[in-house]
Amino acid sequence: MSSAKARHALRLSARVSAELLLVFVMLAVSLWLLGRMWSVVWPLVVGLLLTTLTWPAARFLRRRGWPPALAASLVTVVFLLVAAGVVALIAVPVASQSGELTDGVVEGIQKLREWAAGPPLNIGDAQINNAFDTAVARAQDGVGSMVTTVVTGVSTVVNGVITAVLALFLMFFFLKDGPRFLPWLARQLPGRFATDVPIVFARGWATLGSFVRSQAAVGLLDAVLIGLGLWILGVPLVLPLAVLTFVSAFVPIIGALFAGFVAVLIALVSNGPTDALVVLAIIVVVQQLEGNVFQPMIQSRGLGLHAAVVLLAVTLGGNLAGIVGSLLAVPVAALIAVVWNYVREQLSEPPREPDGTDEPDTASPVPS
Secondary structure: OOHHHHHHHHHHHHHHHHHHHHHHHHHHHHHHHHHHOHHHHHHHHHHHHHHHHHHHHHHHHHHOOOOHHHHHHHHHHHHHHHHHHHHHHHHHHHHHOHHHHHHHHHHHHHHHHHHHHOOOOOOOHHHHHHHHHHHHHHHHHOHHHHHHHHHHHHHHHHHHHHHHHHHHHHHHHHHHHHHHHHHHHHHHOOOOHHHHHHHHHHHHHHHHHHHHHHHHHHHHHHHHHHHHHHHHHOOOOHHHHHHHHHHHOOOOOHHHHHHHHHHHHHHHHHHOHHHHHHHHHHHHHHHHHHHHHHHHHHHHHHHOOOHHHHHHHHHHHHHHHHHHHHHHHHHHHHHHHHHHHHHHHHHOOOOOOOOOOOOOOOOOOOOO
């Protein structure tokens, strides 16, 4: 064993380790700063995602000669009207059939009590009443924590409203002044950064657009399949449930669970437990197909990521940052891939062109 080679390998390993350690420290500091500025970063991210969804309409109007401010204003107003229409499409039919649903819930609870009173459980009314009294006592003991939970929930709703308002304003300004951002950024950066950074930003913008379109395609597919199953079973409120499924597709995990819970509940109180179990089976099958087949296929094609990378990114994002991490995991992974591909392009050596001086080797590799 060569001592010189061993020393060189150790020095190289130490240098690489020190450089990686510095990179990790820089990443940790960046993530810490990102967390401190999250109240500003999160509306910015939402505004960018909304802009990628509405930019094609604004671009169409701008190409037809509309002033940027007027085109951005019209697209923003139309987006608000569409969002309000979606909410009304869900809320109005539910409100109109709220009486029937309430009666169905009461009837469903009574059926559950009758089923629990029979074999094999044989739970009597006295046991049910005792369980109810115990639950009430625990609720009374936990009034303080309940108040804290309510206050936290109200704070979350208020923060959500503020985020939505800021995101809408940012969407308007992005639609209005977005095309001027990259030229302005190129003028502010020195040297080669003036060329590299705008190119990376432009590719990242195209990647975000692919992400939003792929999410919309997955949500539409879920809404069609689940809505078709509900329609075949004769479950009421099919259209609101389909719209709710489409909208909830943009919120990973929790959105699908919430939409599925609402569909199963309505099927239970309107059609009975058998159809509710069938609806549950349909939702489970569709969600499994979405998570393991449709979403990885569509997103991997639109974002240039392998299906396994998409699955791992969503899992890692959910473990690190919950629902927000799951929502941002795929676009962040795609943006990292954009940066990596550009850096690899810049660092790779150009292919050598043949100069014609080398004679081709025509000798046979196998001796005769």
